Amino acid sequence: MASLICTLHDHRDDVNGCAFSATLLATCSADKTVRVYRTGDFSEVSYSPLSGHGYGVHCCCFSACGQYLASCSTDGSTVVWSTVTGEIEAVLEHPGRSPVRVCAFSPDSCHLVSGGSDGTVALWNLTTKTLDWITTANDTTVVACSFSPCGQMFMTGSTYGDLRLWDLAMNQLHAEKNTHDMGVSCCCFGSKIFSGGGVVEFRFASCGQDNTLKIWVVTRSSTGSCTMQQTHILTGQSAPVLSCSFSADEQLLVSGSVDKTVTVYDAKRGVLLYTLNQHERYVTACAFSPTMPLFATGSMDKTVNIWRVESPSGHDGKHFHDNPATSSCEGGKLAGHSRLLVCDWSEEEVGAWLCEEGLEVLVETFKANNIDGVELLSLTKETLCSELNIESLGLRGKVLRKVEELKLGCVCTGVPDEFLCPITRELMKDPVIAADGYSYEREAIEIWITTKNRSSPMTNLPLQTTLLTPNRTLKMAISRWKTSQ
Incomplete structure (x- = not known):
């Protein structure tokens, strides 16, 4: 064994x-x-x-x-x-x-x-x-x-x-x-x-x-x-x-x-x-x-x-x-999930979370509707009622409260991967879009371009241009995430 x-x-x-x-x-x-x-x-x-x-x-x-x-x-x-x-x-x-x-x-x-x-x-x-x-x-x-x-x-x-x-x-x-x-x-x-x-x-x-x-x-x-x-x-x-x-x-x-x-x-x-x-x-x-x-x-x-x-x-x-290390609980959280972003949860991990929160009765319903971490975070009262057919008002209320706890960071404490620069793996302050379509921290990609013969850090293919476009949408998303933390 x-x-x-x-x-x-x-x-x-x-x-x-x-x-x-x-x-x-x-x-x-x-x-x-x-x-x-x-x-x-x-x-x-x-x-x-x-x-x-x-x-x-x-x-x-x-x-x-x-x-x-x-x-x-x-x-x-x-x-x-x-x-x-x-x-x-x-x-x-x-x-x-x-x-x-x-x-x-x-x-x-x-x-x-x-x-x-x-x-x-x-x-x-x-x-x-x-x-x-x-x-x-x-x-x-x-x-x-x-x-x-x-x-x-x-x-x-x-x-x-x-x-x-x-x-x-x-x-x-x-x-x-x-x-x-x-x-x-x-x-x-x-x-x-x-x-x-x-x-x-x-x-x-x-x-x-x-x-x-x-x-x-x-x-x-x-x-x-x-x-x-x-x-x-x-x-x-x-x-x-x-x-x-x-x-x-x-x-x-x-x-x-x-x-x-x-x-x-x-x-x-x-x-x-x-x-x-x-x-x-x-x-x-x-x-x-x-x-x-x-x-x-x-x-x-x-x-x-x-x-x-x-x-x-x-x-x-x-x-x-x-493995006892991933099945034990602490503070009402799954120990195995506390290190993983909720948006990265699989359908099985959502099912495990439901069991941990005393919502075992919903596991099959969520599984039948392919509810993963992303779908879990987007659930609303209307979705639970009309699409998942959860008739119990108390059950719907409990699900929404637990989902709100997740959104507040009780489980999701890591930095979303898309907020990290692919080169430095650090939270971006001034994200820009390069010619390969990926977003990078401006300083990191500028240094890369001057020392790496204009190749893409992600694809290793030549960059057709060194023009960098500010990614304001991503910068705003990072700012909102930092505020929520």
């Missing part, structure tokens, strides 16, 4: 990545920080949080030796930190200063690969802290990379849907086209090397926007030729799969999805073992510990969950919903 043992609440924005070393856990976030915890008790180390990035951090990873931690960011850099002191060992500026979406250490800790939003892949020499090679994978964003356990090859995945295998001289050894419709989102090699008969084999996993997780066997012959053979297609999740990770013994494979679930599979048989439902928003990251039966999952709900996993024998497709 898999049981939740700890939830970390320190990040102030989406958690984008997590990684284990033998003794530490690192997490990174759109709040521009990397946080580091001891795996003994999951207390934060003295030098945490690490705050060297100017924009959101997309990925973090430890070197196999455990001495270094790398993190990469929209600011176009990959920072290498000392895990002993928390000091910066190196700042690796991606060529062209393209936003860096992913990074990975080689097993010997001598190299680091980073992938950019402009489709470039950079291979860094950590001994000299210099760039060895750079190449363009394709005309899209590189969002996934992983070294083979032998350290002589690494795989990259892109939003175009391709997987490409490279050697350390940046020669492309193999390309697997259209592996995931609408794009790859993550990939990882297992830790074991299988050899015999003049070939070497590795287990490999990839996941993507097509809602699938795939397991492959990557083979390299003595002549240097490489092949990839798909062994399993795993379909245990109903929305894009954003992250995946093998356990150290390759017995298990975990994945996180847009459907808010975490799935654990028997990696050899390709069988779903557990579905975990404790996150409240997209599950963006997952990682197994190399030394303990633990894995971590990070989410857009700003939390990191730590799970203990036991032997999978005897379990097949079991669902776990018994």
Whole structure:
């Protein structure tokens, strides 16, 4: 079974990545920080949080030796930190200063690969802290990379849907086209090397926007030729799969999805073992510990969950919903919902709120009418009476009072995402609309345009013009929201 043992609440924005070393856990976030915890008790180390990035951090990873931690960011850099002191060992500026979406250490800790939003892949020499090679994978964003356990090859995945295998001289050894419709989102090699008969084999996993997780066997012959053979297609999740990770013994494979679930599979048989439902928003990251039966999952709900996993024998497709941390109540509020904007609630979360408020009798009615968080906040006396056919005057009055409490902020205490600048992830003071159609804080987009070759922070496509239009409607909405708080 898999049981939740700890939830970390320190990040102030989406958690984008997590990684284990033998003794530490690192997490990174759109709040521009990397946080580091001891795996003994999951207390934060003295030098945490690490705050060297100017924009959101997309990925973090430890070197196999455990001495270094790398993190990469929209600011176009990959920072290498000392895990002993928390000091910066190196700042690796991606060529062209393209936003860096992913990074990975080689097993010997001598190299680091980073992938950019402009489709470039950079291979860094950590001994000299210099760039060895750079190449363009394709005309899209590189969002996934992983070294083979032998350290002589690494795989990259892109939003175009391709997987490409490279050697350390940046020669492309193999390309697997259209592996995931609408794009790859993550990939990882297992830790074991299988050899015999003049070939070497590795287990490999990839996941993507097509809602699938795939397991492959990557083979390299003595002549240097490489092949990839798909062994399993795993379909245990109903929305894009954003992250995946093998356990150290390759017995298990975990994945996180847009459907808010975490799935654990028997990696050899390709069988779903557990579905975990404790996150409240997209599950963006997952990682197994190399030394303990633990894995971590990070989410857009700003939390990191730590799970203990036991032997999978005897379990097949079991669902776990018994997390006491998300079922307890405090002050008349759902603990699990107090960190989530009401307008982001799903129909199921509205149903849970009704039960918490003693309105269980309305759950089926609300569900039949597809009432989610947005619809809940727009309910009126007329809607309850004429459209939902709630005849009881007292029941209608109680619903309206409870909805009014939500509007007053009893549950919804977070900043609406549309009020945050996509670059800085901070509440906007002077929002403007750029040529890509998105709204940004004026100062942030002006700096971006002057330093990023006029590319869009959201699409990475060229901006047809640098003209910025004040978004007065958004500015007024932010002002009203601030007053209500």
